[in-house]
Amino acid sequence: MKVVVCVREVPDTETYIKIDASQKNIVDANVTFVMNPYDEYAVEEALKLQESAGAETVAVCPGSARADDVLRSAVAMGVQSVIRVNVAEPIWDGLTTAKLLAGTLKEMDFDLLILGKEAIDDGTQQLGPMLGELLDLPCISLVTKLDVADGSVTAERESGEGVEVIEASTPCIITAQKGLNEPRYPSLRGKMAAKKAIIEVKEASVGNVQLEVTGMEYPPARGKATVVGEGVEAVPELVRLLREEAKAI
Amino acid sequence: MSAILVITEYKNGEIRKPSLEVLGEARRAANGSGAKVVALVIGSGIDGSGLGAYGADVVLTADHDALASYNPDFYKTVAVQAVKSQNADVELMAATDMGKDLASRIAAKLDAGLASDCLSLEIGDALTAKRPMYAGKAIATVAVKSAIKIATLRPNMFAVEGPDESKSAAVEALELPELTSKQTVKEVRSSSDAKMDLTEADVIVTGGRGMKDPANFVMLEELADLLGGVSGATRAAVDAGWCPQSDQVGQTGKTVSPNLYFMIGASGSIQHWAGMSNAKCIVAVNKDTAAPIMEKADYSIVGDLFEVVPAMIEEIKKIRG
DSSP states (O other), X not given: OEEEEEOOEEEOTTSOOXXXXXXXXXXOTTOOEEEOHHHHHHHHHHHHHHHHHOOEEEEEEEEOGGGHHHHHHHHHHTOSEEEEXXXXXXXXXXXXXXXXXXXXXXXXXXXXXXXXXXXXXXXXXXXXXXXXXXXXXXXXXXXXXXXXXTTEEEEEEEETTEEEEEEEESSEEEEEOTTSOOOOOOOHHHHHHHHHOXXXXXXXXXXXXXXXXXXXXXXOOOOOOEEEEESGGGHHHHHHHHXXXXXXX | OOEEEEEOOEETTEEOHHHHHHHHHHHHHHTTTTOEEEEEEEESSOOOGGGGGGTOSEEEEEEOGGGSSOOHHHHHHHHHHHHXXXXXXXXXXXXXXXXXXXXXXXXXXXXXXXXXXXXXXXXXXXXXXXXXXXXXXXXXXXEEOSSSEEEEEOTTSSOOOOOOTTOOOEEEEOOOOOOOOSEEEEEEXXXXXXXXXXXXXXXXXXXXXXXXXXXXXXXXXXXXXXXXXXXXXXXXXXXXXXXXXXXXXXXXSBXXXXXXXXXXXXXXXXXXXXXXXXXXXXXXXXXXXXXXXXXXXXXXXXXXXXXXHHHHHHHHXXXXX
């Protein structure tokens, strides 16, 4: 069994975001880039299959050489081999990213492709379902439980509608969310392996981009923060403000 | 623009509010352009004829037993057929879990650009939208230039139009293509209680670590009920096993945009802020004046939540008579 995980490089949630002079991008300097948090669930699920079923594990990440650190993190967690699909500039058109990765993934002959449900930079949840269409494979999104048998998977998908139990044959695509597992921390041995890991770089051409970022701004500033008071004595005034000033109740 | 196709979403036979919001936005975009608004109703035995009052010119029904619940392959096939049969050049959906999944598949099938989770929208030669990036720390303007343009709209950000009962829509049945799927839904366990999805709620009362015990969330539910809202939870409260994952707001949970958001006994980590920074009014109750949320909340009370929250419930009951 071969399990491929698609991981992505994103700014750490704690990072301060500064918009650059072009007002279309952020300033990368001083930003800490990390593995997308949802992808950690994907990596953990692949590693469980590596341990329980002897699966071969490969991580694929689109990005520039800077993204090599994310692939090294995957190796540190236990992934066997890593591939970077070379992309110089960030692409915000989900379909373009999906097409770019589909080219590499199509040749990998995997049984299971696992991705995080979304990348926290653009937060679109597009990549998994789009790859399903482009590769003509079943894609089960928002998975919180996965059982892999010979030639098929049973997954629990948790959405706003509740929980669905879904069956599909392999090869198939899964997008992972919180609840699927508890991602492990890298071991010392893993960290040593990560330093020595050989990162295979594949070139890919960016096709016809259909969505462009034409501007970027900070969210509107919130109004002033009012401390209404202390303890129960402040409650009538709070309720009055919510009714008369905020018109929220 | 010739036609805007709105794919609607139903729950227990009722249209979901985010779909009415999308229909309203489609109506506003179509007004004066000559484009028609087509509401696609996918399901089994659903009567969508009332959608005319909410802005639809045409209600297109895809009715089949197999469409009773969401199957991405069936729904995608139906939606693509609808786009083609109506010659639609814009396709809009609510950015719900289903909307995000389905729109991605339709975009790949039609080779169309997709703007997800939009906060505002303008449709001309291009579809231009504002959407959050970096967990809401930046707002991007995106332009979709493909022949067919697709967008999903964030719930609670767009106004519903109507209902105007003097308006009615022509109801047409979509000729169904062959339905095949690469996956089988074996079982659907709907959220057992009838709790509203947090992403649709106008008011959310969220509890954090300061709640100390799962039993104390009853108080938050009472406050939420009183205001027609629902209770939510921080990651800490979910990880402690006090609340289900479906209640979690923030990174690794839900992103919400309610009118009124209460943070009770929760510090307001940056990960939590990522999921609720778009709330129109934020109220915090915390005994720690140094908690990050106290600098950001529109209104805050410094104090013991176990005294303040019951007092809030009493005060609201009092003014409501």
